[in-house]
Amino acid sequence: MKPIKAKKYLLFGLFIAALIATGCGRKEPPKTKAAVEPEERKGRQPSEAKDGGIEHKVLSFNLEGLTEKGDKKWEVIGRTARSISENEIRLGNIVAKTYGDEEAVITADQGVYDKSKNNVRLEKNVVATIENASSAIKDQIGFSIDSPDPSKSAQKKESPDKPKEKKKIIITCDGEVEFDYVKNLAYFKDNVKVKSEDGDIDADKITVNLDPASKKINDIVAEGHVKITQKENVAYGDSARYNETDKTVSLTGKPMIVISQEGDNTLKEQFLEK
Secondary structure, three states: OOOEEOOOOOOHHHHHHHHHHOOOOOOOOOEEEEEEEOOHHHOOOHHHOHHHOOOOEEEEEEEEEEOOOOOEEEEEEEEEEEEOOOOEEEEEEEEEEEOOOEEEEEEEEEEEEEOOOOEEEEEOOEEEEEEEEEEHHHHHOOOOOOOOOHHHHHOOOOOOOOOEEEEEEEEEEOOOEEEEOOOOEEEEEEEEEEEEOOEEEEEEEEEEEEOOOOOOEEEEEEEEEEEEEEOOEEEEEEEEEEEOOOOEEEEEOOOEEEOOOOOOOHHHHHHOOO
16 A cells, blocks of 8 residues: 655644754753752651651652753643652653744643653643744645655745744543653553544554654654544544654554545545655
8 A cells, every 4th residue: 555645744743853852862961950958847857757868859840951052942731740760760740842933832640750661651631732833824835744855945935924823732542651761762651532624633652753863753653543634524544654854644453444425525635646
């Protein structure tokens, strides 16, 4: 079966790239900030701590990534936090943000930051909201979000008075979301749902893989009961892989595409090879 052409597909991958790219390929871990409660305030002397060590309670937590110029690129904030082991910090009321053209927010009830593995795992009521600020003029002159360099060409024709068009994408899942800064991977698990103006994606698991050298997306893999919906048109498969190099999506495992003969044919025009 021929691969499916992808335009404006899985834009949320750009957000994941922004969130973990600044932590990729670095010798040192991302910068962290934490407030620690002294033992005296808890009414316990250091000698009374368990295992003969000093027990700390982390009051708040901040993990952030910076650009080469030192500007904040992303951050993960735990409104509440406590150490549960030498390397792990349990976070509560988590808010993760990225800054720039792909402004996004991920919220979760709780999660764990593992210093030894240099990753963050989000749990319970995980919701990601991405707003892509793209100029309306880009659509008028035929650019897709996946164009090689849309901003460079668009700058010649864009008017500063043109309003920014916000495209919102919302991602939810019933399971964990894990950002692995060492392996350059991000995992969304259990009943993952991606909703956007360009279509919806449902899968049991979605994995985003980044190139450690270029810090750009290599591929995005959706696995288990994959369903891609665009208007009245639907594509099914056991798995789907988005390849950033050739901008294609390949469905595998009993793939099936249902194209409506009436109404909008966007899926047919944008996704199927001519």
